[in-house]
Amino acid sequence: xxxxxxxxxxxxxxxxxxxxxxxxxxxxxxxxxxxxxxxxxxxxxxxxxxxxxxxxxxxxxxxxxxxxxxxxxxxxxxxxxxxxxxxxxxxxxxxxxxxxxxxxxxxxxxxxxxxxxxxxxxxxxxxxxxxxxxx
Numbered sequence: 001x002x003x004x005x006x007x008x009x010x011x012x013x014x015x016x017x018x019x020x021x022x023x024x025x026x027x028x029x030x031x032x033x034x035x036x037x038x039x040x041x042x043x044x045x046x047x048x049x050x051x052x053x054x055x056x057x058x059x060x061x062x063x064x065x066x067x068x069x070x071x072x073x074x075x076x077x078x079x080x081x082x083x084x085x086x087x088x089x090x091x092x093x094x095x096x097x098x099x100x101x102x103x104x105x106x107x108x109x110x111x112x113x114x115x116x117x118x119x120x121x122x123x124x125x126x127x128x129x130x131x132x133x134x135x
Contacts, residue, residue, distance in 0.1 A: 001030035
């Protein structure tokens with residue numbers, strides 16, 4: 001199985017609210033199966049719950065890659081904005097407002113690099129913890 005397979009499934013799952021989308025990967029073949037509650041789409045294998053050959057891909061919130069990641073970035077790059085960011089994340093649309101603030105501060109590109117690096121590290125660790133060997 002390749003890292004790209006895991007990352008693609010992770011991005012699908014994390015592109016919506018937790019539990020709204022599901023992705024399952026077959027450990028031996030790397031074949032990926034997807035489902036989405038919002039689009040009434042379900043290609044998950046019927047035997048997924050009965051076989052250890054399948055593993056569900058985590059949502060970014062399962063790996064602390066949502067608000068905790070944002071706060072790590074803010075504390076390290078612009079600690080003077082912690083209270084403001086906490087206020088932003090109390091309402092819907094927080095990521096858009098967060099990115100607007102970073103754009104104003106000239107930190108948006110730095111955020112994307114930080115997010116990508118931490119996501120990569122978290123997914124590699126998740127693979128290791130779940131005995132998934134990557135090519």
